[in-house]
Amino acid sequence: MPALRTFALCHQISTLSTVNLNKTINTFIGHGNLEEARKLFEQSPHLTNIVSWNSLISGYFKHNNTQQAQYLFDEMPQRDVISWNIMLSGYRNANNPDKVYRCLLHMNRYGDDRPNGLTFAVVISSFLHIDFKHLIPQLHGLLLRLGISLNVFVGSALMRGYIDLDDYKGLARVFYEIVDKDVTPWNVLILGYMKSGFTSEAQRTFDIMPRRNFFTWSTLINGYIENQKLNEARYVFDKMSEKDVVSWTAIIRGYVQYGDFMKALKLFKLMLNSGSTRPNHFTFSTVLYACAGHSAVLVGNQVHACILKSGFPLDVVLLTSLVDMYAKCGDIEVAFCIFESIHVKNLVAWNSIIGGYARHGLAERAIQEFERMLKSGIRPDVITFINLVYACGHGGLVEEGERIFNSMVTEYGLKAEMEHYACMVDLYGRAGQLEKAEKLIEGMPFKPDVVVWGAFLGACGLHSCIELGEIAANGIYTLENDHPAVYSVLSKIYGDKGVCSDITGLDKLMKKWRARKQKAGSWVE
DNA sequence: TTAGGGTTAG
Numbered sequence: 001m002p003a004l005r006t007f008a009l010c011h012q013i014s015t016l017s018t019v020n021l022n023k024t025i026n027t028f029i030g031h032g033n034l035e036e037a038r039k040l041f042e043q044s045p046h047l048t049n050i051v052s053w054n055s056l057i058s059g060y061f062k063h064n065n066t067q068q069a070q071y072l073f074d075e076m077p078q079r080d081v082i083s084w085n086i087m088l089s090g091y092r093n094a095n096n097p098d099k100v101y102r103c104l105l106h107m108n109r110y111g112d113d114r115p116n117g118l119t120f121a122v123v124i125s126s127f128l129h130i131d132f133k134h135l136i137p138q139l140h141g142l143l144l145r146l147g148i149s150l151n152v153f154v155g156s157a158l159m160r161g162y163i164d165l166d167d168y169k170g171l172a173r174v175f176y177e178i179v180d181k182d183v184t185p186w187n188v189l190i191l192g193y194m195k196s197g198f199t200s201e202a203q204r205t206f207d208i209m210p211r212r213n214f215f216t217w218s219t220l221i222n223g224y225i226e227n228q229k230l231n232e233a234r235y236v237f238d239k240m241s242e243k244d245v246v247s248w249t250a251i252i253r254g255y256v257q258y259g260d261f262m263k264a265l266k267l268f269k270l271m272l273n274s275g276s277t278r279p280n281h282f283t284f285s286t287v288l289y290a291c292a293g294h295s296a297v298l299v300g301n302q303v304h305a306c307i308l309k310s311g312f313p314l315d316v317v318l319l320t321s322l323v324d325m326y327a328k329c330g331d332i333e334v335a336f337c338i339f340e341s342i343h344v345k346n347l348v349a350w351n352s353i354i355g356g357y358a359r360h361g362l363a364e365r366a367i368q369e370f371e372r373m374l375k376s377g378i379r380p381d382v383i384t385f386i387n388l389v390y391a392c393g394h395g396g397l398v399e400e401g402e403r404i405f406n407s408m409v410t411e412y413g414l415k416a417e418m419e420h421y422a423c424m425v426d427l428y429g430r431a432g433q434l435e436k437a438e439k440l441i442e443g444m445p446f447k448p449d450v451v452v453w454g455a456f457l458g459a460c461g462l463h464s465c466i467e468l469g470e471i472a473a474n475g476i477y478t479l480e481n482d483h484p485a486v487y488s489v490l491s492k493i494y495g496d497k498g499v500c501s502d503i504t505g506l507d508k509l510m511k512k513w514r515a516r517k518q519k520a521g522s523w524v525e
Numbered sequence: 526t527t528a529g530g531g532t533t534a535g
Binding site: 119190222252253281289356 | 526527528531532534
């Protein structure tokens, strides 16, 4: 009997200690002190249980140390479904769907435990927007076979999956199968209807749903904006009795998207005056974009001051928005100073400053920044090269532009897109090398669009070249048979060349093109 | 573990 008592006592102590050990490990992890947690873990192997292992692994994932997490996981004497789910969500958060997939296969083959609802929710959400999404219906089948009921988590994730696959029947089916729906699946249903363009279905869902939250409102607002129904979005926004920062940002962004920068800025002012909602990073970036679009440097200055006053830490996105705003509003030097203050400059930040110099016609400085960017180890993308070729075109650096354009393909393995060709045509055109521009268009791997033809036509206008101008006009005609700019450029060329007497010929051409004299398109400078 | 908003070109 005493022996049994001793055993029970020991057992109690050891259980207690294990609980305490795990608590301490978690406290260390919570304070970001993984080393101490690990030390404690290694010092007391007799006290550790599966929970200690799981805590430590999850701690490594939280601190972005996936390698250690995987290493510990491999060493585990025994794993439960929680261990697997920690691995899956760790890799999902690390944006590594490949590993999620392999981990899932592994679990299926060797796991001691079966997957549960959480397993599927995590896996499905990490398969969204990528090729793995095609596995989602199979996962759906698998979880039904395993008898896992569709709770709001798995169900909502699955609904997202079917939206991603444009399978709206699947979406509705899952929605009806979810037991004990809370507001989330309703929100996802609205999202799905909006994504497929069924705005009235979305509205009907909104009207009949039992409860709504901020997500509901902003999903509806964004849906209307995506479907080009800004007025409806505004109507819904105005109906909100209590507006949160997300819906404010969304509606401001809506106006920005439609080019109504003035209204966007007015709304921002209204937001500040409302006193109830404070702007955040997202709002500021959006508003700065509006300032840039409207060349409203004074408002931009005020927003800048507002950001500084608000005490938000200036992250790279916000700083890039500032760089872009100042560059577009004409103050490239301030833009550069702010750019220099960015500690870790990413590709977008570099593109902004290079684009800024390009627009200011400072081709050498654009190239200089490009070289600095390369030295800092950032790889250029297609946008970098659009900016660079544009810069060379506006700075008269024809050969440099050619070299850069070619290096994009040969050195950086990027594919030249329509925009690059348009910039190159513009570059040759400005320099008066119209034959080269024509040759380039002929050799393009795809049919030129209206921007390419427009650049060419503009150049022909600039250099008063009738024959090539007519080729350009014809090119545009095949795409848009009554572009107004064609008329104004051609009549300029004919005028320059003194072929005014041929005005009846032009009239014929005009009839043929059914062009009307309207405001000239802005792509012809 | 599920559902909303941000930066570069066009």
